[in-house]
Amino acid sequence: xxxxxxxxxxxxxxxxxxxxxxxxxxxxxxxxxxxxxxxxxxxxxxxxxxxxxxxxxxxxxxxxxxxxxxxxxxxxxxxxxxxxxxxxxxxxxxxxxxxxxxxxxxxxxxxxxxxxxxxxxxxxxxxxxxxxxxxxxxxxxxxxxxxxxxxxxxxxxxxxxxxxxxxxxxxxxxxxxxxxxxxxxxxxxxxxxxxxxxxxxxxxxxxxxxxxxxxxxxxxxxxxxxxxxxxxxxxxxxxxxxxxxxxxxxxxxxxxxxxxxxxxxxxxxxxxxxxxxxxxxxxxxxxxxxxxxxxxxxxxxxxxxxxxxxxxxxxxxxxxxxxxxxxxxxxxxxxxxxxxxxxxxxxxxxxxxxxxxxxxxxxxxxxxxxxxxxxxxxxxxxxxxxxxxxxxxxxxxxxxxxxxxxxxxxxxxxxxxxxxxxxxxxxxxxxxxxxxxxxxxxxxxxxxxxxxxxxxxxxxxxxxxxxxxxxxxxxxxxxxxxxxxxxxxxxxxxxxxxxxxxxxxxxxxxxxxxxxxxxxxxxxxxxxxxxxxxxxxxxxxxxxxxxxx
Amino acid sequence: xxxxxxxxxxxxxxxxxxxxxxxxxxxxxxxxxxxxxxxxxxxxxxxxxxxxxxxxxxxxxxxxxxxxxxxxxxxxxxxxxxxxxxxxxxxxxxxxxxxxxxxxxxxxxxxxxxxxxxxxxxxxxxxxxxxxxxxxxxxxxxxxxxxxxxxxxxxxxxxxxxxxxxxxxxxxxxxxxxxxxxxxxxxxxxxxxxxxxxxxxxxxxxxxxxxxxxxxxxxxxxxxxxxxxxxxxxxxxxxxxxxxxxxxxxxxxxxxxxxxxxxxxxxxxxxxxxxxxxxxxxxxxxxxxx
Amino acid sequence: xxxxxxxxxxxxxxxxxxxxxxxxxxxxxxxxxxxxxxxxxxxxxxxxxxxxxxxxxxxxxxxxxxxxxxxxxxxxxxxxxxxxxxxxxxxxxxxxxxxxxxxxxxxxxxxxxxxxxxxxxxxxxxx
Numbered sequence: 001x002x003x004x005x006x007x008x009x010x011x012x013x014x015x016x017x018x019x020x021x022x023x024x025x026x027x028x029x030x031x032x033x034x035x036x037x038x039x040x041x042x043x044x045x046x047x048x049x050x051x052x053x054x055x056x057x058x059x060x061x062x063x064x065x066x067x068x069x070x071x072x073x074x075x076x077x078x079x080x081x082x083x084x085x086x087x088x089x090x091x092x093x094x095x096x097x098x099x100x101x102x103x104x105x106x107x108x109x110x111x112x113x114x115x116x117x118x119x120x121x122x123x124x125x126x127x128x129x130x131x132x133x134x135x136x137x138x139x140x141x142x143x144x145x146x147x148x149x150x151x152x153x154x155x156x157x158x159x160x161x162x163x164x165x166x167x168x169x170x171x172x173x174x175x176x177x178x179x180x181x182x183x184x185x186x187x188x189x190x191x192x193x194x195x196x197x198x199x200x201x202x203x204x205x206x207x208x209x210x211x212x213x214x215x216x217x218x219x220x221x222x223x224x225x226x227x228x229x230x231x232x233x234x235x236x237x238x239x240x241x242x243x244x245x246x247x248x249x250x251x252x253x254x255x256x257x258x259x260x261x262x263x264x265x266x267x268x269x270x271x272x273x274x275x276x277x278x279x280x281x282x283x284x285x286x287x288x289x290x291x292x293x294x295x296x297x298x299x300x301x302x303x304x305x306x307x308x309x310x311x312x313x314x315x316x317x318x319x320x321x322x323x324x325x326x327x328x329x330x331x332x333x334x335x336x337x338x339x340x341x342x343x344x345x346x347x348x349x350x351x352x353x354x355x356x357x358x359x360x361x362x363x364x365x366x367x368x369x370x371x372x373x374x375x376x377x378x379x380x381x382x383x384x385x386x387x388x389x390x391x392x393x394x395x396x397x398x399x400x401x402x403x404x405x406x407x408x409x410x411x412x413x414x415x416x417x418x419x420x421x422x423x424x425x426x427x428x429x430x431x432x433x434x435x436x437x438x439x440x441x442x443x444x445x446x447x448x449x450x451x452x453x454x455x456x457x458x459x460x461x462x463x464x465x466x467x468x469x470x471x472x473x474x475x476x477x478x479x480x481x482x483x484x485x486x487x488x489x490x491x492x493x494x495x496x497x498x499x500x501x502x503x504x505x506x507x508x509x510x511x512x513x514x515x516x517x518x519x520x521x522x523x524x525x526x527x528x529x530x531x532x533x534x535x536x537x538x539x540x541x542x543x544x545x546x547x548x549x
Numbered sequence: 550x551x552x553x554x555x556x557x558x559x560x561x562x563x564x565x566x567x568x569x570x571x572x573x574x575x576x577x578x579x580x581x582x583x584x585x586x587x588x589x590x591x592x593x594x595x596x597x598x599x600x601x602x603x604x605x606x607x608x609x610x611x612x613x614x615x616x617x618x619x620x621x622x623x624x625x626x627x628x629x630x631x632x633x634x635x636x637x638x639x640x641x642x643x644x645x646x647x648x649x650x651x652x653x654x655x656x657x658x659x660x661x662x663x664x665x666x667x668x669x670x671x672x673x674x675x676x677x678x679x680x681x682x683x684x685x686x687x688x689x690x691x692x693x694x695x696x697x698x699x700x701x702x703x704x705x706x707x708x709x710x711x712x713x714x715x716x717x718x719x720x721x722x723x724x725x726x727x728x729x730x731x732x733x734x735x736x737x738x739x740x741x742x743x744x745x746x747x748x749x750x751x752x753x754x755x756x757x758x759x760x761x762x763x764x765x766x767x768x769x770x771x772x773x774x775x776x777x778x779x780x781x782x783x784x785x786x787x788x789x790x791x792x793x794x795x796x797x798x799x800x801x802x803x804x805x806x807x808x809x810x811x812x813x814x815x816x817x818x819x820x821x822x823x824x825x826x827x828x829x830x831x832x833x834x835x836x837x838x839x
Numbered sequence: 840x841x842x843x844x845x846x847x848x849x850x851x852x853x854x855x856x857x858x859x860x861x862x863x864x865x866x867x868x869x870x871x872x873x874x875x876x877x878x879x880x881x882x883x884x885x886x887x888x889x890x891x892x893x894x895x896x897x898x899x900x901x902x903x904x905x906x907x908x909x910x911x912x913x914x915x916x917x918x919x920x921x922x923x924x925x926x927x928x929x930x931x932x933x934x935x936x937x938x939x940x941x942x943x944x945x946x947x948x949x950x951x952x953x954x955x956x957x958x959x960x961x962x963x964x965x966x
Contacts, residue, residue, distance in 0.1 A: 017792075017816060038749070038822035040792045045718050067718070189791025285835060302832040304788035305798060305805065311786050313793025313816075324783035324798040325805060329837030380795075380815070441747060442823055444789050450824055452831025454693040456742035457823075605903050607942040618949060619941045639941060643905075646938030650908035676931065678919075682911050704901065724901070729911045731901030 001198060002529050003165030004185065007173070007413050008398050011198060011210055012316045015148060015184030016383065016395035021046045022182035025144035027055045027137070029168065030079065030154020030535075034063040035441040037152070037188045040314070044150075055137050057082065058154060059436060060506060061499035070136060073501060074127040076434050076536045077423040079155060083167035084115040084420065085123025086138040087174055091115070095142035100176035104401035104412055111170060111415035126420065128501075142175045146182030153190060153438070157534040159424045159524040166416035173413055179398040189314045190445075192304065196312030199368075199384070200361070204235035209365025221364055228347075237530035239523070245273040252279040256334070257300070261290040262446040263509065265532035266487050267518035283337060285327075286448050289512060299331035307333050308354050310376065312384070316397075318371055319381035423536030424524035427503070431485060431538035433469070434504050435520060438535075443510035450510070461515035462495035463541065464506040470496050473541055483507070485539045488519030505539065565631040572627075580611060580622035580633055591635055592644060592666050594651075595705030596623040597755045598812040599819045600715055603706040608647045608666075611635045619643055641670055648672035654729075655684050656701045659759030682729060691740040694748050694827050696767040699732055701760035708733060708752035708761060716820050721745045722752070733760075750826035754809050754819055763807045776801060784811060787825040788832075792816065794825050805829050840878070842871020844891050845950035847957035848964075867957070884964045885921050888955050892917045895951040906948030909939040913952060920965045929959065929966065 001011035008014070020026060020043040033041040041064070048054050048067060056068040057079075065071040074082050090096055091112055101108050120131035127134075141147050149172060155164040165187070172178040172185050189195045201208035207230070211218035219230050236244055238260070244250035253274070264270035274280060274293050282294040291297045301307045305324045312318045327333065335354060342349050351357050355373050362368050367385035375389060376382055385393055400410045427434050442458040444450040463483050465473070475481055477496045482489055483505075492507065492515045500506060507517045524533040561576040567584060574583045587593055595606035604621035611622045614632035619640065627633075634640070648667055652674025657663045666672070686699035704724065712721050721744050725734035735744040753761040762770075769775035780801045787794045795814040799807045808826055812819035840848050841858075847868045849856065856863060860870045878884065896910040913935050919925030920932075936952030943949045958964040 037790055037792050039794050039817050039820060039825075042716060042818070042820060049714055049718075191791055192786060192788050192793060194791060285832070299835075302788065304785050304796075305783075305829065305832055311793065313786070314791045315793075315816075317793065317816075319786050319793060319795070321785045322783050324781075324785065324800050325803050325833070328833075328835050331835070444824055444828070449788065449831045450828055452834050453827045453829075455748060455823060455827070456692045456694070457747065603902070604944070607904050607944070610942050618943070639937075642934070643938050643942045646909070646934060647904050647942065650904050650912065650938075653912070654908050676927070677912055677915065681915060703904070704907070726901070728896065728899040728901045729907055731907065 001187070002162045003169055003416075004187065005210075006162075007166065007169040007416070008178075009411060010385075010397055012195065012384070012397065013184070013186045013188075013314050014178055014397040015182070015186050016315045016317075017043045019146075019182045019184065019396060020044050020148050020150075020186070021050070023047055023144070023146045023148040024052050025055070025140050025147040026052055027057065027141060027147070027149045028064055028068075029057040029149065029151045030156075030164075031150055031152040031188055032058065032060075032062040032064045032154075032438060033150070033152070033188060034067065036190075036439050037314075038441070040150075040188060053140055055140065057137075059501070059504055060438075060497075063441075065499070070133055072127075072129045072133055072137065074129050076436050076504065077158060078127040078420065079158075079164045080160070080167045080418050081118065081123060081126040081420040082129060082134065083164075083171060084118040084418075085120060085127070085134050086141070087111075087171060088115040088118045089120060089135055089138040090142045090171075090174055093139060093142070095139065096174050097142075097176035100401070101174065103406070104176075104179070104409060105173045105415060106412040107415040107417075111417055114417040114419075141171065141177065144177065144183075146180070147175070147177045148182070148184055148186055149177065150186040150188060152188040154535060156187075156529065156531055157437075158531075158536065159526055159533045160418075160421050161526040161531050161533075162528045163416075163418040163421075163526075167418045169413075170415050170418070173415055178413075179396065179401040181394070181396055184396055187314065192313070193311040195314060195316065196310065196318070199312055199365075204237050204240075207364075208361055209367055211365070225360070225364055239525040239530040239532065242270060242273055242523075245277065251277060252281075253277050254281045254283065255290055255294075256283045257285075259284075259288040259290045259446045259448060261293055262288065262512035262516070262518065264523065265518055265521035265534055266523035267512075267516060267521070268488055269523065270518075283334065285331065288446070288448050298337055299327075299329070300334045300337060301327045301331060303334060307335065309335075310358060310373075315395075316383045317381045318368065318376060318384060320373065320376050424533055425486075425522050425536065425538045427538045431540045432503070433539050433541060435483070435485070435507065435537045435539040436504065436535045437507055437509060437517060437521060437537075440508055440510060443508065445509070446512050447510040459495075461492050461508060461511040461517070463492045464495045464497040464500060465541070466500040466502045466504065467496055467498060468502040469500075469505070469541075470494060472502075473543070475541070475543060480544055482542045482544055483520060483539050484542070485520040485522070485537050487522065488516075490515050490517060490519055491544065505541070563627055563629045563631075565627045565629070565633065567633045568635055574627055577626050580613075580620070580625050580627055580631075581609060583627050584622065584635060591622055592648075592662065593623055594660070594703060594757055595707060597707045597757070600707045600710050600755055603710070605706055606647065606651075606703060608644055610640060610643050612637055612640055645670040645672045649674050649676065651703055653677045653681050653683070655703055655758070656698075657703075657758060659701065660703075660757055684729075684732075686732070689740075690764075692742055692748070693764060694823075695750065695753055695764055696762050697733075697741075698760050698762065701758045702733055703758055703760075704731060704733070705757060707755040707757070711751045711755045711820075716818070717747075717749055717751050719745055719747055719749075721747075748823040748827065749821060750808075750823070751820045766807050769801075769806065775806075780806065787821070787828075789824045789828060794821055796821070796825060796829075798829070804833060840876040840887075840954060841874070842869045843874040843876075844894050845946070845953055846871040846874065847953050848962050850961045853961075869953075884958060884962065885917075888917055888958055888964060889914075889921060891954050895947070898947060899951075900947070903942075903944040903948060905939045905942040906944070906951060909935050909943075909948065910951050913939075913955065917955070917965070932956070932959065 005011040054068045056065040057072045124131040177183040280294045281296045282291040283298040306327045370386035370388040371382045442455040509517045596602040602623045604624040609622045610619035612634040613620045649672045689697040783798045794817045797809045810817040892914040896914045901907045916928040
């Protein structure tokens, strides 16, 4: 979101899912949507079955890559190298969209100069992707009538995640593949309401409606409505909170629906810090690993079926969630809990119902103004921005960039000069294997929710290795081995995966109680997004027999 | 340089006559849709809202002037000047026979509308006698998520197509065997856990006869506790990934008993993944203080 | 029998018909594949009909209901008629024939009852 906001002024994917069906070229970059966003991938497959070309950029030949016309198996952490090489090829082949660049962007000259050294040969040498594959993708993307560039955590879970996103935005600006039907930039959000959470201001630098905390005019609106004084400085994101815990500055914590004791990179550190707070309160629906550390646990509601409200998905669509069952036992609606806390803290927030809260939000957030509950119900959900109750915006963003009249185009979208940087932790003799982490189809994040149903395909955690590495290490499929990094070690059975190249191993964090993979990962964070480099750690694998006795 | 190109090509229309009434519809509209779609009075079985039909059941047949045989209304597009009749002795006879053929060979007890159609067309599936060959397959329970009862299967192909190119692209099932011995099958008829099935449940949702059924529903029906009259349906959004699929929760006695997705959802078209389909269970397994 | 299993039986009254497809169609027969199978009074026509019914049931691909189920119902009815245990089966056979002819997807189902119906109607077999 940081990258998209910096480039276009709005922190959201530019296109609706239906537009993927209209694209003739689709690039899935750092996304295994077949497993992680299966129903979005249905829209991609509809396009593919209609003749669209699919390119998949991923170090692993993943389930998604199997559907691709071309799989580009780049080295972990070389996305900017690849993107800059693609850009240079597009420019040199005369395929850059000159008219769009001129009318809608800024900073092209500097950008073009910065990618000049990224010849196809250099790109191949750094990324490991054959030059002719890079060239094919470049030409296909630039020449497409409408192209979708989709990404997710493969791009953002790096120490330079924001730069990675900017490098993709650059490609869209270079080719005019944004701001019109079917062409766009689609970040696939990981959780059902991470988009909505950010839109509602659950970010340290944003007020609801994606308005800046530091924007005096915006803040004044909230001060007035809430009869309070909103602090004029940005707060801390999650990683900064952990740093503040380490400094002793953050002493008490309320955690709502997040499980950092199992989801954080370098998780031992996270557990130490959480355990040593003066007061830790956890609001959740299950006794997670984090809840186990808490002084007080507040049992909340599974809001998607036990509460009434809204959530926002990856195509910016706000949809109603509705209460179908009652929370069990003493669990209470999250909103009730928050109102009760507020009252104890001396603020009597009196809302008749949840709809009234939403109406207050609409009065303060222009991009949500036109979507009262009745209209969301009538239309089955509405994409933001929606400025009034009798208008709807196009399903894609940034159409202004194509406006005939320069006065209507708004701020030109800037190219960003981004520098290729390898992952923070290099592989070396002691830890010679690159560990990258991700997800599987049947499980979800730390496995708290998805562990509740029995899937025949769920086999527990494994360390996925290439056939070559298995042979070199002398390990067999199913054999339990020790995987260690500078930060910790875990044991897991081997699973041989032909989609992995030698030197690359893969694990998930779905089974932290059995195999706590985040003991291995590194908390190297992009300071702008606060996201850690889950995608690149250095590990070694040892046979258990070899290390005992 | 043009700006945003949102123009869609103009859609051509055709004029035809249906039951003596002139209609004008968009080119490519099927006869069934021209008559009002599913529920317009023409019976359908292998026609699903989200599946392009194989027109295999042959219950939706109508007469088209100039055609030697009857024509499947679910699949035949209306053409300029076409003359269609939707009820006649020949049509009614054919519908009655299809209902009798199916009713005498498989278990249609859970198929919607069959009772009323049998009455409307005078279909008597018992007229083939007790010795009439039936599809008698044992119920297959080889996983915890859903049950296959092929003695209810009418071979409408919707599950095959939902699993195949039309939606899921997993291609786990297809029709094996031929003639009366044809059955929906995994490769080499292996158990589901040994197949490529990803338990998305998209096949279950499109099955018109209950041959494919969620284990939660199956167990309750076996126990005699399944009661659709006491169920409500609540539409909400899945709690897992960021796609934001629409879920239709079927609730009985304050408990979610199964999950479908609205077929007209622009996001899902009635499809879900294993987490959306079956991942609700954790919400109901939270222990209360004791 | 003219035209093979999907064709029809011509009886003693039809012996002067020219082997001309248009003329044959006028009387409800067809040249079909060109086969002319001659039967004398010693041939068991009921058995022939059984074999024809079994052939179609076996050849049915199974895709559409009228043929997949119709061909086996036809075979069952002929067995009953042959064993002398089917009273209503002649009208049943006619009903099955009509559905297969009008509603099957392909020519196999559409012609599966031709020969049998022509034998019943023109020659009185099974009556």
